[in-house]
Amino acid sequence: MKKLVNATSQVVREMLEGIACTAPHVAVLGDENVLVRQPLPAREARAVAVISGGGSGHEPAHGGYVGEGMLSAAVCGEVFTSPSTDAVLAAIRASAGPNGALLIVKNYTGDRLNFGLAAELARAEGIPVEIATVADDVSLRATTSRAQRRGIAGTVLVHKIAGAAAARGLPLNEVAALARAAAGNLGTMGVALDGCTLPGADHAGFQLAADEIELGMGIHGEKGVERVAPMSADAIAQTLLANIVDELGLQRGERVALLVNGLGATPEMELAIVTRAAFEQLGARGLTVERAWTGTLLSALNMPGCSISLLRVSDDTLALLDAATQARAWPGGGAVNPRIRIEADTAIARDDAPAAPDARAHDPAWSARLQPAFAAVAQALLEHEAVFTELDEKAGDGDLGASMRRAAEAMRAVPASALGSPAGALAALGGALRRAIAGSSGPFYATALLRASRVLADLPQPGARDWAHALRASGQAIGELGGAKPGDRTMLDALVPAAEAFEKALDASKPAAQAWQDAVHAAQTGAQDTAQMMPRAGRASYLGERAVGTRDGGAVVVACWLEALTPFIVDTK
Template structure:
C-alpha cells in the first residue's frame, strides 16, 4: 500500500517532529514520543497538567491538542499501540508541578494499564495524579456495561473542557470531577465505510464489500455492532443519533454540543452533509444544539467513515468549551449559524423575469408545439447517454460531464411552455435554465451560445432555415470567444463547427432543410470521432497532452448527441 513515509518503524517519531516544526509552542520530549508544551512556568507555579495520549494513527489526536487551554502533553505510542509506561511517566514529570496531573485515558486495556502504572509511579515520588477514563462509545450498549466500552472521538471534548478548567486555575480534584462529569454525559457512535491500512502493510486490515457498512466500528478497526447495507446520510445520522440520545436519556428542551468527526478518509463534503442532517434531526426532537464542530478530530488512519458525538451542556460546560486555547487542531468556538438562508436582493424591474429567464415580448401559438417536443427529445437523449458522457470525461477530465448533462436535461424539461412562444425567447429561456443548472465549464459555454443565438434570431418573428443557420454560427463564435478554443483543439467546437458548415453548405446548395440537417448531424458525429486522435489544446484535457488520445472528447460527443436528437424535428413540417 502506497504511503508517504520513509520507514514504517520511524513514522511516529518523524510525524511528531513534523508536527512540532509548525507549532512553536510545542516540543518533542527528549527521546520519548511525547509532545509537550514549551515555556511552562517553574513547577511551583504550574497549574494542573492535563495529559492524554494513546496509539498513533488518530491524528490530529493527540498531539494536535497540546497547548495552553487544552493538553499539557500528549503521549504517542506506535500506530494503534498503547504508549509505554515510561513515556507516560516522562510526560508527567515534564509538565506537572505540585498541583499535579490529570490523565485522560480512552478505555482500552493497554492504555489503562500503562497510564495507570505511570500514575502510581508518579504518586510514589510525590506528584498528585488523577485518572479519568472515557468510554463514550454507545454502539455496544446493549451488550456491555458502560465501564467496559471503548473511548473514541468524544474524548476530544473532555480534553477541551478539562484543559480549560486547569488553565483557569482549578485544583486537581475539581478538574478531575469536571472531566468525569463530562465523560458521563457524553456519547459517541461511528460508522465505517471500509477498512484502514497501517504503514508497512500491503493492504487494509479488513475490507467491506461495496454493499456493506459497519455500524459502531471502533477507531482501530474493531468490529461494530452491525454490518448492514449503505444508508443515505440522513438515515445514517438518524441511526447514530438515536442510539446516543437513548443512552444519554436526552429529552426535548435539553442543550447539547454536537461533534461530527471524520475517520481519516472522509471528504469534508460528506461530513458537512452529516452535520446538516444531524442538526435537523436534533432540532426536530427539540434538542438545542448550542455548539457544533465538523472535521477530523480523532481519526483511524485512512478509514472512510465518521462518528457523531453529543455532550449534554450547561452554562459551565459552554464557558469551558468557549475558552481560548492555542492547541493547533482545535477549531475554535463552535458557534451555530441558526439562520443559514440569505434571501437574494430584489432585482427590481430588469430584463430577467422572476424565474431568471429574459422576458420576451409578443409571440405566437405556432412555436410552442414545435419547440417543446424538440427540446424534450434533446433532454431524453442526454439522460440516455449520461453513463457514456461520464466515462468519456473520466478518461480525460474530472468525470462530471454525465452529471452536468443530466442536470441540463432536467432543466430543459422544466422550461415553462410560456417561454417557448418565440424562437429567440425559447433560446434565451433555455440559456438561463442551463446557466443555473450546469456547473463547471459546460454551463457558461451553453448559456453564452444560446443567448448569442437568441439575439441573432430576435429580429425574425418567423425565422427561416438560413436564420437558424446564422444563429448556430453566432453560437459557435460565442463559444470561441468565451473559451479561446478553435476547431482542432479537441473541444465541443470540433463537432459544432463542422455541423454549422455542413448545414450552411447544404442550404446554399439548395438541399431541403431536412437533408441539410442530416448532413450537419453526420459532420458532427465525424468531428466528434476525429477528436480521439487530437492532442487537446484547451480545457482540462489539455493537462494530459498526448495521454488524452484514444477516446473522443466528451463535449464533442454531447454536441453530436443533441444535434441528432433534433433531426426528426428539422424540416419535418
C-alpha cells in the same frame, strides 16, 4: 498500499518531529514518543498538567491538542497500540508540578493498564495523579455496561474542558471532577464505509462489500455492532443520533454541543451534509445545539466514515469549551448559525430573453414543436451520462456526465409558456442551463443559446437558413467566450463543422432534413477526430499528449444533442 512514509518502524517518531517543526509551542520529549508543551513554567508554578494519548493513527489526536489551554503532553504509542508505561511516566515527570496531573484515558485495556500503572508509579514519587476515563461509544450499550465501552472521538471535548479548567488554576480534584462529569454527559457513535490501512500493510485491515456499511465501528478497525445496507446521510445521522440521545436520556429543551468527526478519508462535503442532517434532527427533537464542530478531529488512519458526538452542556461547560487554547488542531469557534438562509434580492428583475418578442408574439404551435424536441435532447443526454463521465474522467475532472444530467433536468423543467417563440425558447433554455450547470459547460451553452436567440429575435417564423445562421452564431459566441477555435480539441470541433455542413447543404438546395443529417455527420466526425488532436484549450490542455487517443467529451455531447434533434427538423425555406 502506497503511503508517504519511510521506514514503518519510524512513522510515529518522524510524525511527531514533523508536527514539532511547525508548532513552536511543542517539543518531542527526549527519546520518548511524547509531545510536551514548551516552555513550561517553573515546576513550582505549574498548574495541573492534563495528559492524554494512546495509539497513533488518530491524527490530529493526540499531538495536535498539546498547547496551553488544552493538553500539557500527548503520549503516542505505535499505530493503534497503547503507549508504554515508561512513556506515560516520562510525560508526567516532564509536565507535572506540585499541583499534579490528570490523565485522560480512552477506555481500552492497554491504555487503562499503562496509564494506570504510570499513575501509581508517579504517586509513589510524590506526584499527585488522577485519572478520568472516557467511554463514550454508545454503540455497545445493548451488550456492555458503560464501564466496558470504548473511548472514541468525544474524548477531544473532554480534553478541551479539562485543559481549560487547568488553565484557570483549579486544583486537581476539581479539574478531574469536571473531566469525569463531561465524560458522563457524552455520547458518540460512528459508521464506517470501508476499512483502513496500517503503514506497511498492502491492504486494508478489513473490507466492506459495496452493499455494506458498519454501524458502531471502533477507531482501531474493530467491528461495529451491525453491518447494514448503505443509507443516505440523513438516515445515518438519524440512526447515530437516536442511539446517542436515548443513551444520554436527553429531553426536549436540553442543550448540547455537537461534534461531527471524520474518520480520516471523508471529504468535508460529506461531513457538512451529515452536520446539516444532525442540526435538523436535533431541532426536531427539541434539543438546542449551542456549539458545533465539523471536521476530522480524531481519525482512524484513512478510514472513510464519520462519528457524531453529543455533549450535554451548561453555561459553565460552554465557557470551558469557548476558552482560548494554543493547541493547533482545536478548531476553535463552535458558534452555530441561527439563520442559514436569506432570501435572494427580488428587486432585480430576471430577464432570460433579451431582445425576444413580447408575450403577444406567443405561438402555441411553437410550444408544441419545441417541447418534444427539448425532451428528446434531455433523454439523449441522460442515456449517455455514463459515456460523458468516462470521457471526462480521462481528460478532466469527471463531472461532465453529472453536468449534462443537470442540463437534461433543466430542459425538462422549462415551462411550455416559455416556448412560444424560437427566440424566447432559446433564451429561456439558456437561462435554465446557466443556473443548472456549474463549471464551463453552463456559461458556454448559455452564451451560445442567448447569441442564437438574438439572431432569431425578429423572426417569429424562422426558416432553415435562419436556424443555420443561429447555429453558426452560437459557435462564434463560444469561441469568443472561451478563446478556443476549431482544432483545439473542444466542443467547437463538433459544433463548427456541423454549422458549416448545414449551411453548405442548404446552399446546395438540399432539403432541411437532409441538410441536418449532413450537419450531424460532420459533428460526429469532428468529435471522433478530437481523439487525435493535441488539446490547446480547456482542462484537457493540462494533460498535453496524455489526452491523445480519447475523444473530447464536450464535442461528443454536441454530436449527441444534434443527433437527438434530427426527427424534429422539417423542410422549410
